[in-house]
Amino acid sequence: MSENGLKVLDKKHLSDSVCVIVGTRPGIIKMSPIIKELSWRQVPSFTLHTGQHYSYEMDKKFFEDLELPKPLYHLPQCKPGSLHGEQTANMLSGIESMLIKAKPRLVLVCGDANTNLAGALAARKLQIEVGHVESGLRSNDWRMPEEHNRVIIDHISEYLFAPTPRARQNLIDDNVKGKIYLTGNTIVDALIQHIEIAERKSEIIKKLALRESDYVLITIHREENVDHLNTLNDIVEALKLVGHELGIPMIFPVHPRTKNRLKIFNLWDRIMNIPGLRLIEPVGYLDFILLIKYASVIVTDSGGVQEESCILNVPCVTIRDNTERQETVQVGSNIIAGTNPEKILDAINISLEKQRNWPNPFGDGRAAERIVDILSGAPFVEWSFISEVRS
Numbered sequence: 411m412s413e414n415g416l417k418v419l420d421k422k423h424l425s426d427s428v429c430v431i432v433g434t435r436p437g438i439i440k441m442s443p444i445i446k447e448l449s450w451r452q453v454p455s456f457t458l459h460t461g462q463h464y465s466y467e468m469d470k471k472f473f474e475d476l477e478l479p480k481p482l483y484h485l486p487q488c489k490p491g492s493l494h495g496e497q498t499a500n501m502l503s504g505i506e507s508m509l510i511k512a513k514p515r516l517v518l519v520c521g522d523a524n525t526n527l528a529g530a531l532a533a534r535k536l537q538i539e540v541g542h543v544e545s546g547l548r549s550n551d552w553r554m555p556e557e558h559n560r561v562i563i564d565h566i567s568e569y570l571f572a573p574t575p576r577a578r579q580n581l582i583d584d585n586v587k588g589k590i591y592l593t594g595n596t597i598v599d600a601l602i603q604h605i606e607i608a609e610r611k612s613e614i615i616k617k618l619a620l621r622e623s624d625y626v627l628i629t630i631h632r633e634e635n636v637d638h639l640n641t642l643n644d645i646v647e648a649l650k651l652v653g654h655e656l657g658i659p660m661i662f663p664v665h666p667r668t669k670n671r672l673k674i675f676n677l678w679d680r681i682m683n684i685p686g687l688r689l690i691e692p693v694g695y696l697d698f699i700l701l702i703k704y705a706s707v708i709v710t711d712s713g714g715v716q717e718e719s720c721i722l723n724v725p726c727v728t729i730r731d732n733t734e735r736q737e738t739v740q741v742g743s744n745i746i747a748g749t750n751p752e753k754i755l756d757a758i759n760i761s762l763e764k765q766r767n768w769p770n771p772f773g774d775g776r777a778a779e780r781i782v783d784i785l786s787g788a789p790f791v792e793w794s795f796i797s798e799v800r801s
């Protein structure tokens with residue numbers, strides 16, 4: 411209960427602060443340019459961590475690589491294996507208590523993880539304003555927990571920071587209540603800020619004895635892929651087929667969820683024995699963006715990795731039936747291959763022959779600057795992608 415005994419916070423008693431909510435690997439990365447911009451411009455702000463991701467290599471490693479301050483508030487680690495409702499409810503209740511203490515004027519969430527639904531909902535219920543960074547993405551795949559989350563967050567936010575013209579149009583079509591701003595995606599800011607640092611500091615290419623443009627980089631973690639035996643089995647078969655047919659080294663930093671599932675489904679020994687495939691622990695941001703930059707092709711179901719490969723001009727094969735990052739398909743960086751082994755192999759072969767000269771549809775590296783302009787009442791000039799990619 412708040413101190414006045416009411417269930418909502420009185421606007422008059424809110425502080426000047428902006429609360430930035432993080433909790434998952436992609437959220438930490440995509441919020442990092444905003445956290446830095448707020449600090450640099452001396453806009454009062456603090457970070458709240460929901461505890462959704464907690465392993466060193468999924469969480470703290472990113473605070474180190476991105477040189478971010480420790481969050482001011484940190485909820486207890488989420489229980490491994492919790493259901494969506496339980497996980498979201500625990501974070502919602504924890505965030506609510508923290509917001510009652512801190513009384514920020516606005517809460518910022520980024521993307522579509524349960525962390526962000528919990529953060530947006532906690533703020534909404536207390537009548538604190540909500541800003542949704544990376545709003546307006548739609549896969550139209552209602553099986554995905556991320557799709558429920560992003561739709562709900564978009565409908566309860568005052569500020570909708572759309573990364574692309576397509577995302578803005580999705581928000582208009584959905585008739586959202588909040589105000590829409592076309593800002594670009596902060597992933598471009600993060601990449602621009604770190605790629606040179608990665609070139610200087612990361613030893614990953616040498617450490618893994620890789621040759622530039624001579625390996626496939628793989629990431630897989632989506633619920634609809636790894637939580638279903640038949641689908642995960644198809645993906646393992648696809649990697650085996652690629653190993654046999656192409657004889658190219660494959661590097662696979664394995665998300666903890668995927669590792670659990672491979673073990674539970676008795677696929678671990680099979681995947682470990684695929685020729686040319688190396689399974690490694692998830693790597694930090696500096697190592698990972700370098701692994702993308704020098705790969706011949708990326709095979710992934712990650713949202714962020716589809717964007718980064720597009721921005722770094724590396725072809726991507728997405729092992730899903732759809733994508734909320736249609737811009738990547740339109741500019742020609744990404745093929746949506748599904749999970750059938752032959753289709754994945756065909757898509758990799760096509761990708762290896764691609765001219766890597768598509769434009770970057772995700773922004774100019776100034777998304778965080780625009781978002782902070784809006785939040786601090788400075789004049790806002792929207793991002794314009796000159797050769798706008800039309801659907």
Ligand code: UD1
Binds near residue numbers: 522523525667
């Ligand atoms: C979550 C997001 C997904 C996002 C992904 C980024 C939701 C619904 N899903 O999926 O949209 O793409 O994060 O990586 O919010 N685990 C660990 N250590 C960790 C984190 C997770 O061991 O630091 C294991 C636990 O067994 C946990 C499982 O992975 O139960 C799943 O984690 P969870 O955060 O629930 O979902 P993700 O698959 O990471």
Ligand code: UDP
Binds near residue numbers: 439691693711
């Ligand atoms: N990433 C990383 N190390 C890895 C795998 C991914 O640093 O071993 C980064 C990657 O650069 C991208 C982000 O994690 O910015 C994507 O996160 P993830 O795939 O977990 O989530 P999604 O984007 O699908 O929500």
